[in-house]
Amino acid sequence: MADLTAGLNPAQKKAVLKTEGPVLILAGAGSGKTTVLTHRIAYLIEQGVKPYNIMAITFTNKAAREMKERVEKITPFGKDVWVSTFHSSCVRILRRDIERLGYTSQFTIYDSDDSERLIKEILKELNISDKDFSPKMVMGKISEQKNELISAKAFLETAEEDFRLKTISKVYTEYQKRLKQNNALDFDDLIFKTVQLFAQNPDILDKYREKFLYIMIDEYQDTNSCQYNLIRQLSSKYRNLCAVGDDDQSIYGWRGANIRNILDFEKDFKNAEVIKLEQNYRSTKVILDAANTVIKNNISRKSKELWTENETGGLINAVGLESDFEEAAFIASEIEKGVKNGGEYKDFAILYRNNAMSRVIEDRFVRSSIPYRLLGGVPFYGRKEIKDVMCYLKVLYNPSDDIAIKRIINVPKRGIGTATIEKVSIFAEDSGMSFFEAILNAEDIPEIKSRSKKLKDFAGVISNFREASEELKISELIEKIISETGYRDELESENTAEALNRIDNINELISKAFEFENTSERADLSAFLEEVALVADIDSYSEDDDTVVLMTLHSSKGLEFPNVFIAGFEEGIFPSYRSILSDNPNAVEEERRLCYVGITRAKKQLYFTYARSRMQHGQTISNAPSRFLKEVPMDFIEKHKAPDSKNEEKQATFRNKASYNPMGNKEYFTYGKIPAPKNVTLDFKEGDKVRQIKYGVGVVKNIAPAGADFEVTVEFPEAGTKKFMAMLSKNTLKKV
DNA sequence: TTACTATGGATTTTT
DNA sequence: TCCATAGTAA
Numbered sequence: 001m002a003d004l005t006a007g008l009n010p011a012q013k014k015a016v017l018k019t020e021g022p023v024l025i026l027a028g029a030g031s032g033k034t035t036v037l038t039h040r041i042a043y044l045i046e047q048g049v050k051p052y053n054i055m056a057i058t059f060t061n062k063a064a065r066e067m068k069e070r071v072e073k074i075t076p077f078g079k080d081v082w083v084s085t086f087h088s089s090c091v092r093i094l095r096r097d098i099e100r101l102g103y104t105s106q107f108t109i110y111d112s113d114d115s116e117r118l119i120k121e122i123l124k125e126l127n128i129s130d131k132d133f134s135p136k137m138v139m140g141k142i143s144e145q146k147n148e149l150i151s152a153k154a155f156l157e158t159a160e161e162d163f164r165l166k167t168i169s170k171v172y173t174e175y176q177k178r179l180k181q182n183n184a185l186d187f188d189d190l191i192f193k194t195v196q197l198f199a200q201n202p203d204i205l206d207k208y209r210e211k212f213l214y215i216m217i218d219e220y221q222d223t224n225s226c227q228y229n230l231i232r233q234l235s236s237k238y239r240n241l242c243a244v245g246d247d248d249q250s251i252y253g254w255r256g257a258n259i260r261n262i263l264d265f266e267k268d269f270k271n272a273e274v275i276k277l278e279q280n281y282r283s284t285k286v287i288l289d290a291a292n293t294v295i296k297n298n299i300s301r302k303s304k305e306l307w308t309e310n311e312t313g314g315l316i317n318a319v320g321l322e323s324d325f326e327e328a329a330f331i332a333s334e335i336e337k338g339v340k341n342g343g344e345y346k347d348f349a350i351l352y353r354n355n356a357m358s359r360v361i362e363d364r365f366v367r368s369s370i371p372y373r374l375l376g377g378v379p380f381y382g383r384k385e386i387k388d389v390m391c392y393l394k395v396l397y398n399p400s401d402d403i404a405i406k407r408i409i410n411v412p413k414r415g416i417g418t419a420t421i422e423k424v425s426i427f428a429e430d431s432g433m434s435f436f437e438a439i440l441n442a443e444d445i446p447e448i449k450s451r452s453k454k455l456k457d458f459a460g461v462i463s464n465f466r467e468a469s470e471e472l473k474i475s476e477l478i479e480k481i482i483s484e485t486g487y488r489d490e491l492e493s494e495n496t497a498e499a500l501n502r503i504d505n506i507n508e509l510i511s512k513a514f515e516f517e518n519t520s521e522r523a524d525l526s527a528f529l530e531e532v533a534l535v536a537d538i539d540s541y542s543e544d545d546d547t548v549v550l551m552t553l554h555s556s557k558g559l560e561f562p563n564v565f566i567a568g569f570e571e572g573i574f575p576s577y578r579s580i581l582s583d584n585p586n587a588v589e590e591e592r593r594l595c596y597v598g599i600t601r602a603k604k605q606l607y608f609t610y611a612r613s614r615m616q617h618g619q620t621i622s623n624a625p626s627r628f629l630k631e632v633p634m635d636f637i638e639k640h641k642a643p644d645s646k647n648e649e650k651q652a653t654f655r656n657k658a659s660y661n662p663m664g665n666k667e668y669f670t671y672g673k674i675p676a677p678k679n680v681t682l683d684f685k686e687g688d689k690v691r692q693i694k695y696g697v698g699v700v701k702n703i704a705p706a707g708a709d710f711e712v713t714v715e716f717p718e719a720g721t722k723k724f725m726a727m728l729s730k731n732t733l734k735k736v
Numbered sequence: 737t738t739a740c741t742a743t744g745g746a747t748t749t750t751t
Numbered sequence: 752t753c754c755a756t757a758g759t760a761a
Binding site for chain 2: 752753754755756757758759760761
């Protein structure tokens with residue numbers, strides 16, 4: 001085995017070698033954290049630790065896959081290391097022992113769509129107005145509780161006399177009851193129930209403690225309290241826990257991630273060693289400095305400052321456009337320019353705050369014939385037709401899954417409407433049967449005589465499929481389902497572009513199933529359902545295709561591109577209105593972290609674009625440029641130059657550009673909030689010649705103390721006299 | 737039961 | 752603007 005620390009910097013080396021006891025690795029963006037993690041695993045194995053005694057937890061399947069691949073590349077024993085996501089780890093643990101909690105190991109996993117359907121049903125049954133208590137809101141609240149490890153019972157107690165909370169806790173209680181009846185767990189339950197299983201069964205917990213002697217967890221800043229608890233349970237005996245994360249990249253607070261987990265690590269794990277990875281291997285100096293100065297405006301963070309040996313690089317482009325259409329046109333023209341100059345489409349990424357913003361850009365790309373891919377939006381497995389087919393499979397696997405049955409009982413149309421479904425539900429509830437059992441006894445259901453045949457037919461169809469599922473491969477089973485139920489025929493007879501697209505999607509599902517059968521070791525229905533339930537769209541992102549990539553800032557975390565556009569860089573969009581209006585100051589800080597994530601995706605070139613007016617919800621709105629733009633040092637920013645006027649179309653598009661240029665407004669840039677640096681060393685004195693990245697060579701006229709920093713006045717032959725803050729300009733202002 | 741029309745709501749989403 | 756859903760007519 002090669003030297004595992006070769007080529008690593010001192011901090012990285014330390015992180016690899018420090019195997020015993022709790023360690024927190026604060027890994028800045030682009031600091032080589034995956035390398036450190038994989039080498040650390042290999043080093044552990046080299047030291048004699050058994051691969052199966054090592055656990056590495058990630059948040060995404062993609063991260064897990066990548067880590068596994070890289071570990072296997074450096075050590076032949078890598079395949080026995082337990083590398084997986086929180087959720088799939090928990091599924092594995094629960095499949096084994098969930099009987100202790102009164103579920104069976106055949107449980108199915110509900111995605112948020114399934115959960116919401118169930119909530120909706122419950123609200124109806126409990127006669128709670130979904131106007132005052134929207135299923136989404138209730139679901140969110142319940143999820144919040146679960147993330148905080150608060151059970152329905154505990155929640156009811158804290159609710160006390162608060163009517164709203166009491167109502168929600170009632171729904172929560174019923175929701176859990178129904179999940180159990182359906183033998184189903186939602187995403188939050190996967191973790192929650194595992195924690196519960198461990199807490200109530202010390203023998204099981206002990207088994208895993210003895211198994212996972214070394215635990216590593218990636219993206220630690222994104223853990224919620226429930227996940228934190230799980231980690232604590234597993235690691236508290238041997239205390240060989242290595243958490244890797246970056247508090248500045250905590251952008252999932254709204255999903256229950258608790259930033260305190262990383263901020264308080266040393267408090268929670270006594271004698272923890274903290275290692276900072278601050279050298280960045282990704283971005284230019286300018287991009288990195290911009291990221292540093294922006295994030296410094298946040299109060300709650302660990303001190304950390306990225307630096308790099310990379311080149312200084314070009315200035316950041318801040319471009320104000322007249323409208324969202326022109327913004328899209330500008331982005332398209334820059335990409336065309338870049339490609340003409342030898343770049344590739346895949347070198348460009350467009351990041352935006354919300355998915356709706358992709359539309360205008362897509363339209364423009366289609367017109368300009370720029371190949372692009374959209375990440376996010378409606379996920380493949382969330383599409384109606386895919387969910388329909390998957391629900392058939394779910395019903396075959398888990399007959400107690402009422403939500404799945406109700407979804408497909410009238411898809412395609414079988415003349416079984418909501419009224420009938422309701423009656424069956426009530427009958428099932430009264431007689432203590434599952435929905436499916438009730439259908440089997442349809443003739444006993446009162447006031448339903450005329451429909452009982454249809455119900456029986458449906459039950460027959462399902463039983464028939466269930467029998468077939470014993471022998472058929474999954475891809476064949478899906479084929480059988482969509483042809484015998486008439487699902488495909490129904491779509492074909494519609495003969496619209498949309499219907500054809502749905503058929504394509506189903507075919508795609510069949511080929512995915514086919515691929516699954518041929519690549520997984522465990523190719524049964526259970527494994528397939530699990531795979532589908534636990535994958536995300538981002539998992540399938542690969543950089544092989546030469547296309548521009550469009551995605552939200554959130555989805556971009558962990559990725560990198562030579563050229564990045566952050567579009568819609570406007571107040572109200574980024575930061576979002578909600579965060580601005582929120583009484584929680586942390587909300588804007590999280591947006592700023594998101595901005596930091598966005599900036600640090602860029603390797604070479606970064607653009608901020610913003611429009612004076614844009615269409616939103618069918619109305620034209622105007623926003624000021626984002627406050628974050630003011631936080632980027634002015635001398636890192638290049639004003640946008642008017643595009644090539646030879647191109648007529650472009651000329652027309654940009655003709656109003658000159659009238660809108662907030663960058664010209666001096667007041668626009670203030671540095672008031674940036675804390676003064678402690679020690680500044682200058683490599684020039686008054687009278688020296690210096691080179692500034694934007695204005696060229698000039699002469700230092702004056703150096704005056706300003707707080708803990710120095711204000712440097714430089715006279716340029718062309719640009720005239722300019723003032724710079726020494727600390728901020730350390731990479732862009734140098735002696736010649 | 738189904739098929740059409742009105743209405744309202746619209747961040748971010750690793751699983 | 753665009754979507755999902757609730758309500759109504761047939």
